[in-house]
Amino acid sequence: MKERSNLLGWRPDIKVVDATLRDGGLVNDFYFTDEFVKKLYLTNIKAGVDYMEFGYKANKELFDVNKFGKWKFCDDEDIRAIVGDNDTDLKIAVMADVGRCNYKEDIRPKSESPVDLVRIATYIHTIPQAIDMIEDAAAKGYETTVNIMAISQAQEGDIAVALDMLGKTPVNAFYIVDSYGSIYPEEMTRVADMYMEVANKYGKKVGIHAHNNQQLAFANTIECCGCGVDYLDATYSGMGRGAGNCYIESLIGFLHNPKYNLYPVIQFIENYINPMKEEGITWGYDMQYLFTGLLNRHPKSAIDYTKAGRKDLTELYNEIILMD
């Protein structure tokens, strides 16, 4: 059982990471208005958020710049147009996917960039490439974290080996990523303990990025928090692909460090998130996402079902289970 005192107090090492533009960008192809992004930045500062992820550093040779908003690419100049010199306590993050980022060229030295943290996303079979990206970004002066995605479909033994390989790199934190929203809190405890053990061995931190397919994103995030996980990803009203993420309003409400402030978060949701939903931008828990979470599958079939406006849930369930 977790210590009661830990729930009333707070741990200074905890970092709240706002991933709204990055994971939320997967919902609207990164077409956020400049006003939205600027207000989100100012809100995060007021709310005491520790990191704001602006989007991906996607390779423009692989992705058509005319088909996505600018936060798919996160050019330094575009970030700087929002944050200036960012003379604040809020740090700036971007995500670089293995195989989808021309990192040697597109990630410039930290001294020339407003970015503080490069978050490297990898699958279990591309760890060596992730390590090359970590070493590149760290050598350029950035903080780095690494997301091993879709771990619910990976072997525990492989994850242990991967963490050990990553422990020997300059990476600052290993992220637990429940890509399919399929992990239950009591399983998450076991995963967190496994990550924490390797992290402690190598002097690293651990993070959690949860999905809400089973309405467990917040529960899993605070479960991890109770296990010593420090980097906590969340988004405004859970905005993110499919069932979305941990709600930042729930997380800020839960944490007790007096620097966190819920009020600006509420204001931003009233003025920017809820109007966007009313315009028809759709994300969040629904039964189709429960199916893919429960069955530990990629959410693609559920996302397609949602986009097509289908209502035949039973038929979707049949389609998913008959894929095997």
Next chain:
Amino acid sequence: MKERSNLLGWRPDIKVVDATLRDGGLVNDFYFTDEFVKKLYLTNIKAGVDYMEFGYKANKELFDVNKFGKWKFCDDEDIRAIVGDNDTDLKIAVMADVGRCNYKEDIRPKSESPVDLVRIATYIHTIPQAIDMIEDAAAKGYETTVNIMAISQAQEGDIAVALDMLGKTPVNAFYIVDSYGSIYPEEMTRVADMYMEVANKYGKKVGIHAHNNQQLAFANTIECCGCGVDYLDATYSGMGRGAGNCYIESLIGFLHNPKYNLYPVIQFIENYINPMKEEGITWGYDMQYLFTGLLNRHPKSAIDYTKAGRKDLTELYNEIILMD
């Protein structure tokens, strides 16, 4: 940490209690069609649900029968019109509120009724009346459970005394009730351990009735399940007052007893629950319910906000915090 084997296996003592008509009835004033109720009953049988709660045994001298559907009152004849002699494994439950039920007259002997279980709902300050109702129902031949509501605003010492008083009655189970949806899973573990200790002393079972104000209803329910709590309340798509309850589709998906079957649950949701939502019947998580959950308040202000179609979240938050 919970035993890994418990998550893969199953415990025969677990009972799934469908509270859709009762807690969901608070959303539509109990105006369910006979077809809906009949199909729900048949679905619960196919799904392996253990108990189906039909509604309240409300006192017709206190509540106008013209202002509520019949499941506010649950006359034995109305239940029998749906279930006949109920020659199935599904047991029938009703709820009786302290102070709102003319139990001496309206609850007839079990031999004359299709009801199996009388669920007595009480606040911490009306335990003696609850005990009288338990003894009355038990003497008439019913199983009984007792819900101590709103425990997040009660003193732990008082709850301990109440459980000890209830332990000496014929009641079958004590229910943990998170009326305001304000309890976090790691707190729920401590609450469950406290209830389990008294229950084990007196040979009773423990149940959990959760609310989804912080999107923790399912997480809290399975947390309790992992602590040895056996009676698990849930409703179809979480239908229930305000933020609603634990989703039965999530719970049935989680449990591993082969008698539980998700497929009829999906069919019922597609054919009866989702169409009801599209007609404008509203429940479930929204940010106004996060406020009351986070602040440990009755959901009334959030329900009124929802009914009025208000969108001024920040103002609502001010109203709630300035109530003190």
